[in-house]
Amino acid sequence: MGSRKLLLEKAHVPGIRGYDVYRREGGYRSVEKALKTMSPDQVTEEVKKSGLRGRGGAGFPTGMKWSFLAKPEGVPRYLVCNADESEPGTFKDRYLMEFLPHLLIEGLIVSSFALGSKSTYIYIRGEYAWIPDILEQAIAEAKNNGWLGKNILGTGFDCEIYVHRGAGAYICGEETALIESLEGKRGNPRIKPPFPAVKGVWDCPTVVNNVETLAAVVPIINEGGEAYSKIGVGKSTGTKLLSACGNINKPGVYEIDMTISVEEFIFSDEYCGGIPNGKRLKACIPGGSSVPILPANLLLKTAKGETRIMNYESLSDGGFAKGSMMGSGGFIVLDEDQCVVRNTLTLARFYRHESCGQCSPCREGTGWMEKILKNIEYGKGKSSDIDLLWDIQRKIEGNTICPLGDAAAWPVAAAIRHFRDEFEWHVANPIASQNRNFGLAHYADPLEVVPA
């Protein structure tokens, strides 16, 4: 049974990247509906009703974020689309922009109307160097057909959309760093408050939303917030794009309503199609590199023995001790032959490389963690190193201006929490660990559930 698709339904229609086909398939209806029949506040109200949560990783309710936007007289307000997708494991926004550029532009127009943004910016990571051409083409087509520019649909609403290319910095996905970067500066996150909703780009009130979040505004307006909120379960409403990668048969971008189990997502042919070469599942990072890695047994079932579902609540069931997070939807699968120490080392290196250097716990701590992990991985680790790593990550977490510190600490913490025996094996077997991996050990064994 296929799950409901609200964003990618038309992704495979030939020519959907161009305006004519997109329009013929029902595109830009939400702009007509919003601008002609609704007030900006009514649009925000629908988004609130939908229960939509930010799809960039934090999962903050979008409608609430919008309602925080300050509206002082005579001061411009800005909407900025965060297309700085850089969280390892995440490539869903890229897919959306590449194949359905008009869906994003449509969502941006409606959202700009709701927020009163007359100049809206798409901040896209610099490495997606070919995508600005696709977006600018879509913007030009939208403008030629009267959906952008002055006095759109005769309603008096003016709006322009510009693409702004970054230049290689994960940190610019953090909204205040993104704003700094949009102002032509280094991507150093700002201390909050003031929040961007009050003082954002060029000191004006600003909303920063993820690509997928803004695209989801289109079905919300077309079908109504209430209808959207009925898809999914609990506070995980609507559909979510997942980018699946690692050791699976069918890596790619999938849209799910958040009711399917993790097991179905990994093993069914409709999604990841199982693990190649008959290998077994060892571990998974279900929501982008920052979220806790889980061994197979805790991934498929919660500590209470319940089936784990692909949604915000279920993935975080058990807290950080026994759960993980939905995050950005970057779903990274490790098979039985993968080494958790090596995987953690590459992530530690990533965060060291991407730390902006502003806060010393993060600047120094990420480099220190990388060095220790390198020692352990290359057979030069000491048994005290494991506790030292634990200690360092604890001292980074919560002690930095922005969440990059936490994002760097969590993967190390979770790897030690669940795979400590593998780290110890590396330290105790410096030679063997250079030639073979620790393997599956007991990570996939059924959990013993203690009745409450």
Place this chain on the structure above:
Amino acid sequence: MIKFSDEKLKKVDEIVARYPQGKQKSALLPVLHLAQEEFGGWLSTEAMDYVASLLKLEPIEVYEVATFYSMYNLKPVGRYMFEVCQTGPCMLRGSDQIIDYIKQKLNIGIGETTPDGLFTLKTVECLGACGYAPMMQLGKHFREHLTPEKVDAIIEECRRNTAANN
């Protein structure tokens, strides 16, 4: 002295016009990209000073930005830069082997350029192609699902392009 062509200067004006009046500093990242493309694939001090003068900024404002972002090259690079991703998801799909293969094939280390100035090998962190790993960035585009055979073909393609353009 380096200078943009009239056509590129028009492009700079176009970029500056995207931002509110007086906020031309916002154009810095895009204009630095333009400068790097125009002036040989890297940003010399001269190029950065030129961008500063165009946007009416102090040179230090340009240096601090150019040194922050990983895509700006602060020294000369080969005509073709192989930027191979080495982060977790690519590592799981064999990026270490691809990096080793390129090193051996081109006989250069990471961060080095071949003596003929054609190829530079660089390792980079996650580029958002995790589902199509292993991968590298080559100029404007991604090369995905890399295998040793594909790497060979890419090297050949670069050599052919060079021969055709010389």
